[in-house]
Amino acid sequence: VKAAAGRVPVLAGAIDTTAHRVIDQARRAVALGAEAIVATCPFYALNDAEEIKAHFRAIAAAIDVPVFAYDVPVRLGGAKLGCDLLVELGKEGVLAGVKDSSGNDVAFRRLVAANEAAGHPLALLTGHECVVDGMLLLGRRIMADCGSLDDAKAAQDAGVDILGTTLAGYTGERPKTDGPDLELVDQVAGIAEVPLVVEGRVHTPAQAAAAMEH
Numbered sequence: 001v002k003a004a005a006g007r008v009p010v011l012a013g014a015i016d017t018t019a020h021r022v023i024d025q026a027r028r029a030v031a032l033g034a035e036a037i038v039a040t041c042p043f044y045a046l047n048d049a050e051e052i053k054a055h056f057r058a059i060a061a062a063i064d065v066p067v068f069a070y071d072v073p074v075r076l077g078g079a080k081l082g083c084d085l086l087v088e089l090g091k092e093g094v095l096a097g098v099k100d101s102s103g104n105d106v107a108f109r110r111l112v113a114a115n116e117a118a119g120h121p122l123a124l125l126t127g128h129e130c131v132v133d134g135m136l137l138l139g140r141r142i143m144a145d146c147g148s149l150d151d152a153k154a155a156q157d158a159g160v161d162i163l164g165t166t167l168a169g170y171t172g173e174r175p176k177t178d179g180p181d182l183e184l185v186d187q188v189a190g191i192a193e194v195p196l197v198v199e200g201r202v203h204t205p206a207q208a209a210a211a212m213e214h
Contacts, residue, residue: 001033001212003189004196009035011068011197012208017044019058026063028205032212036066038099038197043076049085057094066096068123073102080104083111090121097123099143112140125162143197147171149187156193163192166199179207185214 001010012034014025019042026037039059041052060067069089071081080102089095100108108126115122125143144155147167155163168184169176180202189196198211 003186003214008192008195010212011036011038011195012212013038013070013199013202014059014208015040015070017042019055022055022059023062025205025208026059029208029212030063030065032209034065034208034212036068036096037063038068038070040070040072040076041079041081043079047079049082052081053085053089053094056089057092060094067094068097068099068125069095071098071100071102073104080107083107083114086111086122087114087118090115091118093121095122097125099125101126145199146188148173149184149191152188153191156191160194162195162197163188164197164199166197168200170200177201179203180211182210182214185211189214 004010010033012029014022014029014037016022016025022039026039029037037059039056041047042055047055056067056069069081069086073080086095086098098111100111102108112124115124124140141161143162143164144151144160145164145166146152146155147170151167152163165181165184165188168174168181174181174184180198180200185198202208202211
């Protein structure tokens, strides 16, 4: 938050097994200055569509900033957020947007089409290279998952709309830190002319607070 200094919005991930735990993390993040919350569906226990909708509704009702759904099945035991569910929650005002990291380009294109048909209630972000070409053709906002400062510079030069530190420590260019790579956060914040999303190994409120102080 300090590094952003109001130049770009700060979105904080609040991801846990139950809505109550997510709400606790989200409130702490908002108190520290986060301007939106990114949350997944509940995981570990199996949940049906109605339970997932109740999860997001509870989170949105408990905080005063926008909520973005993070669709990342590989991290959630294979749970994929359905197109109809997301658009319904967008029309209700529960969700402000979706970050899709599913790698399912067909499902994402269907979500784009359904969102358009519903009047575009959702901001749609993609964190997967399989759908970048389609999103560029559609004129959609593109987020780059970066593993180094050079990645971030190249992505910004290529015209992405959002930079993320998602791949820090996973590509061999940076050490895998215990918690978010705060040095990389500082480096990218120093050159960023677009919003910066701090992702990757943010496991506790204290780590989220440390990231937002950079």
